[in-house]
Amino acid sequence: MDQKTKINKALRALPVLEGCPPEVFERFVEGSIVSVHDKGKILFLQDEPAERFYLLLSGWAKLFRETLDGAQAVVDVLSSGDLFGETAIFYENEYPFSAEIVERAELVSLPLALFKSEVEKNGAITLNTLHHLARHNRKQGREIEHLALQSAPQRIGCFLLRLFDQTQGGPVTIHLPYDKTLIAARLGMQPETFSRALKKLRTETDIDVAGSTVTIGDIGRLSAYSCGGCSSGFPCDDLEHANCRH
Amino acid sequence: MDQKTKINKALRALPVLEGCPPEVFERFVEGSIVSVHDKGKILFLQDEPAERFYLLLSGWAKLFRETLDGAQAVVDVLSSGDLFGETAIFYENEYPFSAEIVERAELVSLPLALFKSEVEKNGAITLNTLHHLARHNRKQGREIEHLALQSAPQRIGCFLLRLFDQTQGGPVTIHLPYDKTLIAARLGMQPETFSRALKKLRTETDIDVAGSTVTIGDIGRLSAYSCGGCSSGFPCDDLEHANCRH
DNA sequence: CGAGGGTTTGAAGTGCATCAAATAGTGTGG
DNA sequence: CCACACTATTTGATGCACTTCAAACCCTCG
Numbered sequence: 001m002d003q004k005t006k007i008n009k010a011l012r013a014l015p016v017l018e019g020c021p022p023e024v025f026e027r028f029v030e031g032s033i034v035s036v037h038d039k040g041k042i043l044f045l046q047d048e049p050a051e052r053f054y055l056l057l058s059g060w061a062k063l064f065r066e067t068l069d070g071a072q073a074v075v076d077v078l079s080s081g082d083l084f085g086e087t088a089i090f091y092e093n094e095y096p097f098s099a100e101i102v103e104r105a106e107l108v109s110l111p112l113a114l115f116k117s118e119v120e121k122n123g124a125i126t127l128n129t130l131h132h133l134a135r136h137n138r139k140q141g142r143e144i145e146h147l148a149l150q151s152a153p154q155r156i157g158c159f160l161l162r163l164f165d166q167t168q169g170g171p172v173t174i175h176l177p178y179d180k181t182l183i184a185a186r187l188g189m190q191p192e193t194f195s196r197a198l199k200k201l202r203t204e205t206d207i208d209v210a211g212s213t214v215t216i217g218d219i220g221r222l223s224a225y226s227c228g229g230c231s232s233g234f235p236c237d238d239l240e241h242a243n244c245r246h
Numbered sequence: 247m248d249q250k251t252k253i254n255k256a257l258r259a260l261p262v263l264e265g266c267p268p269e270v271f272e273r274f275v276e277g278s279i280v281s282v283h284d285k286g287k288i289l290f291l292q293d294e295p296a297e298r299f300y301l302l303l304s305g306w307a308k309l310f311r312e313t314l315d316g317a318q319a320v321v322d323v324l325s326s327g328d329l330f331g332e333t334a335i336f337y338e339n340e341y342p343f344s345a346e347i348v349e350r351a352e353l354v355s356l357p358l359a360l361f362k363s364e365v366e367k368n369g370a371i372t373l374n375t376l377h378h379l380a381r382h383n384r385k386q387g388r389e390i391e392h393l394a395l396q397s398a399p400q401r402i403g404c405f406l407l408r409l410f411d412q413t414q415g416g417p418v419t420i421h422l423p424y425d426k427t428l429i430a431a432r433l434g435m436q437p438e439t440f441s442r443a444l445k446k447l448r449t450e451t452d453i454d455v456a457g458s459t460v461t462i463g464d465i466g467r468l469s470a471y472s473c474g475g476c477s478s479g480f481p482c483d484d485l486e487h488a489n490c491r492h
Numbered sequence: 493c494g495a496g497g498g499t500t501t502g503a504a505g506t507g508c509a510t511c512a513a514a515t516a517g518t519g520t521g522g
Numbered sequence: 523c524c525a526c527a528c529t530a531t532t533t534g535a536t537g538c539a540c541t542t543c544a545a546a547c548c549c550t551c552g
Contacts, residue, residue, distance in 0.1 A: 134336030
């Protein structure tokens with residue numbers, strides 16, 4: 001499959017562009033740039049004027065904010081199919097966070113100006129985008145609640161539960177999507193705390209941990225432990241992969 | 247001034263409706279209901295199907311989420327000119343938080359269906375709304391960062407700094423907008439912690455506290471203390487009163 | 493094998509929560 | 523105008539959760 005076809009296909013899978021006429025996709029493909037980056041590559045910095053937005057084809061990226069005294073808050077960790085940097089056009093034309101590749105990634109970047117003009121022109125895209133932003137608001141609201149009210153082990157439990165389809169019953173084995181240090185940062189805790197909290201979770205609920213493989217013996221027990229500290233109850237929506245429909 | 251004129255005027259001050267033709271305002275006024283509520287009144291609960299959205303004319307309301315085991319996260323505290331509950335239409339048609347009056351308030355409620363149809367019809371409103379949601383995203387992003395990285399005294403300092411126009415120099419005297427218990431909840435801490443953290447702030451920076459009146463002797467010193475734990479630096483945008491232009 | 497990063501463990505400290513109680517402030521009816 | 527009731531705020535004592543610093547361990551990859 002040639003490069004352009006591949007990009008086109010990736011773009012068609014985006015809910016924000018759902019319902020666009022073919023020529024719009026053509027225009028996006030025209031303006032696209034594909035690149036591959038290794039771990040450590042900074043894509044852009046917070047408050048930088050935003051020119052382009054990104055779509056991950058493979059690999060992992062983290063979005064973060066860095067305080068003046070050097071502390072870092074990981075806002076999100078993204079993978080294949082995820083879109084980021086697109087909100088800049090609706091507010092100040094600056095990125096609201098920095099973005100860094102954390103695992104060798106292939107990505108497509110697209111001009112924000114093009115997106116903006118399409119949004120202004122095409123009602124369907126506009127509504128998709130509204131929905132997209134609203135979903136993101138929900139996700140952030142939940143994030144705030146979790147940070148304010150959940151304990152470290154609860155946050156981990158909650159994170160684990162959102163890694164698989166919660167409507168399935170029975171024991172589940174999952175693979176942690178990225179390394180524990182990063183999960184810890186994503187959940188707003190230190191690596192040491194993560195390690196200890198996971199151990200506590202092992203004694204409190206019946207999960208098994210072997211390296212990066214976690215086996216949940218009893219989903220009900222884990223959710224009873226974790227979801228008590230959340231307003232959404234169990235099962236809860238994913239909200240994570242808002243942009244991909246694989 | 248008669249009731250309808252008053253509502254019309256309040257609606258015209260809303261940035262989300264900026265640029266609407268007069269007949270749209272008429273329609274909103276037609277569908278509006280004005281009510282006055284005392285402290286303690288619950289306007290709606292999280293996850294309830296959303297029918298109407300609200301505009302505060304006076305008084306105070308708090309938005310919060312409550313976990314299964316009873317803990318409460320205060321998402322925001324709103325006052326005159328603020329709009330809330332409007333995001334429900336873009337996602338699941340349910341309120342993402344509960345709302346309660348915390349100080350006798352007068353408010354206008356409007357049908358969400360009407361707003362939705364206007365958004366779908368009128369490009370100007372749609373773009374306003376996108377901007378509005380994006381701004382809200384920024385605000386939440388900052389909130390997340392603060393919860394994750396700032397200490398209690400820093401959060402208070404940051405809160406104080408956003409109570410007045412930071413571009414002014416010199417000492418400033420401000421009045422806390424609502425009671426300390428609620429501020430504490432808004433900042434994600436216990437009332438006791440708030441009290442002690444404020445006392446610490448008094449020794450670390452040169453602020454004076456007398457009841458609910460706070461005098462900041464040296465803004466630079468306060469911001470040096472507080473803003474180090476934030477990525478935005480000083481001065482920072484308000485982002486708070488996104489909906490009012492008084 | 494050895495280097496280097498990820499992960500765990502231990503010991504000690506800090507910050508915030510919790511529980512309990514005192515104090516200040518506010519609005520009430522007498 | 524005072525006494526009372528009630529709520530907001532502060533203070534003290536104590537405990538737990540998370541962090542910090544230090545070191546060991548483990549795993550992978552050259």
